[in-house]
Amino acid sequence: MATTPRASLMSPSTLARPFTDGVYCPLITPFKRDTEAIDFDALQTQVVRLANARMGIVVLGTNGEASHLSDKERSAVIRATREALDTNGFTQIPILAGTGTGSAKETIRLSNEAREAGADYVIVIPPGYFSFALGRDLPSLKKFFIDVLDGSPLPVMIYNFPGAASGIDFNSDFLIDLAEHQNCFGAKLTCAMVGKGHRLSAHTSSAAYKARHPRPFFVMPGFSDILLPALVSRASGCITGTGNIIPKTIVKLYDTAIAALATGGVEQLEAARELQDLVAEADWAVVKAGIGGTKYAMDAYIQAGLGGVPRSPLPPAGTEIKALLATGLKRALAYENSL
Numbered sequence: 001m002a003t004t005p006r007a008s009l010m011s012p013s014t015l016a017r018p019f020t021d022g023v024y025c026p027l028i029t030p031f032k033r034d035t036e037a038i039d040f041d042a043l044q045t046q047v048v049r050l051a052n053a054r055m056g057i058v059v060l061g062t063n064g065e066a067s068h069l070s071d072k073e074r075s076a077v078i079r080a081t082r083e084a085l086d087t088n089g090f091t092q093i094p095i096l097a098g099t100g101t102g103s104a105k106e107t108i109r110l111s112n113e114a115r116e117a118g119a120d121y122v123i124v125i126p127p128g129y130f131s132f133a134l135g136r137d138l139p140s141l142k143k144f145f146i147d148v149l150d151g152s153p154l155p156v157m158i159y160n161f162p163g164a165a166s167g168i169d170f171n172s173d174f175l176i177d178l179a180e181h182q183n184c185f186g187a188k189l190t191c192a193m194v195g196k197g198h199r200l201s202a203h204t205s206s207a208a209y210k211a212r213h214p215r216p217f218f219v220m221p222g223f224s225d226i227l228l229p230a231l232v233s234r235a236s237g238c239i240t241g242t243g244n245i246i247p248k249t250i251v252k253l254y255d256t257a258i259a260a261l262a263t264g265g266v267e268q269l270e271a272a273r274e275l276q277d278l279v280a281e282a283d284w285a286v287v288k289a290g291i292g293g294t295k296y297a298m299d300a301y302i303q304a305g306l307g308g309v310p311r312s313p314l315p316p317a318g319t320e321i322k323a324l325l326a327t328g329l330k331r332a333l334a335y336e337n338s339l
Contacts, residue, residue: 017094017120019155019185019218021236023227023254024056024096025243026063028295029077030308038073042306044084046244046298051090053247056239057081060098060114061123062164062190063241063291068311074110075117082118100125100159104147111152123188124148125159131166138174149183155215156183161190161222172199179204185215188239190222194229197221201234224250225283228276231257242279242286244307245297246332248339253279278332285328290314293321300325301333 027050030042047057059081060066060074069077078097085093097119099110111122126141127134134140149156158178162169172195175187179200189197197219203209204217221230224240227250231237243250253275260268286294295307296317309316317325 017092019094019096019121020056021218022054022056023224023237023243023250024058024220024239025050025247026058026061026239026241027081028241028244028291028298028307029059029064029066029069030295030306031065031311033309036309036311038069038077039305039308040076040080042308043077043080045303046306047081047084048088048090049302050243050247051085051088051093054251055243055247056096056237057085057093058096058098058123058239059119061159061239062098062161063244063294064098065291065311065314066098068314071110071113075113078114078117078119094120096121096123096157098123098125098159099152100127102127102129104144104151107148108151111148111154111156115153119154121157121185122152122154123157123159124152125161126165126168126170128165128168131168135166135168141168141170142174142177145178145184146181149178149181152183155185157186157188157218157220158184159188159190161188163190172196175200176203179209179217180212182213182215184217186218186220186236188220188222192221192223192226194221194226194233194235197230197235198233201236205234223283223287224253225276225280227253227279228257228272231261240283241294242283244294245286245302245329246279246282246336249275249282249332249336250279252339278335282329282332285325288328289317289321289325293317293325296322297325297329301329 030039032039097114099114099122101107160170201219218236221238224242227238257272260272292310292315298307
């Protein structure tokens with residue numbers, strides 16, 4: 001099921017802020033406790049904190065509760081993020097914004113609005129609401145993405161997250177096929193399958209692929225607990241919600257792993273393994289704690305008011321989640337605070 005390469009809607013030379021290898025954080029959207037209104041001051045504080053830690057910026061994803069936001073709120077989040085970056089000297093940091101929704105038509109509209117608000121790239125999840133009809137209908141799912149790739153004014157990253165798409169899970173063949181579209185610049189794999197990522201990376205890093213595509217392709221695992229093995233398997237970095245809490249630690253893991261792979265240094269590899277031990281422990285705690293737990297941890301361990309509360313019906317962190325985080329984040333937070 002080969003995809004005929006299409007003309008790029010935006011050539012690399014027109015991209016003012018190129019996407020690069022590295023570690024990125026899907027930001028939470030902080031809501032005020034009493035009104036559930038967006039706390040833009042807290043959002044901008046977090047944007048600058050992550051930029052200072054050299055963590056890339058992703059907004060309006062799963063952690064950002066994009067499905068809980070109105071279209072105006074989505075655009076406002078992007079504008080606030082761009083403003084925070086630009087006014088603090090981070091004008092070259094790109095914004096990757098989530099625009100996936102139930103139909104190709106609306107996803108394209110949201111992508112246009114994201115561009116107008118200041119986004120540089122978009123990330124699109126499969127339409128999970130009709131998974132009972134589409135889950136095994138790969139031609140229809142492929143058409144959805146081809147339509148979006150054709151119609152989006154910004155380069156598109158495919159977001160493969162079965163847990164947030166009612167079980168829809170793409171294999172490497174499907175992703176490799178979409179990667180041939182000139183407006184597809186990457187894939188986020190929140191399916192935790194390193195082998196899938198390796199096959200996709202091997203294809204998109206080949207000389208033949210590069211000859212057909214002027215823009216690089218980025219394979220980004222959706223968890224930091226597999227960052228080291230994923231980098232060994234040619235991944236470009238990762239996009240991790242745990243970056244909301246321990247960004248400097250995850251950046252340190254990435255830097256150490258890249259140095260070890262570049263030099264073959266045994267000591268650097270062992271240092272990367274030890275950091276991966278630390279990050280894997282923290283990442284698992286954050287995954288189990290969910291969005292409410294992530295927001296609680298930001299308020300409790302980083303800065304009061306930074307995380308806020310989830311929007312209903314997502315629950316805030318309860319006693320058990322708070323205890324889980326106190327244990328699961330203890331070592332990682334100590335290391336984070338030492339950097």
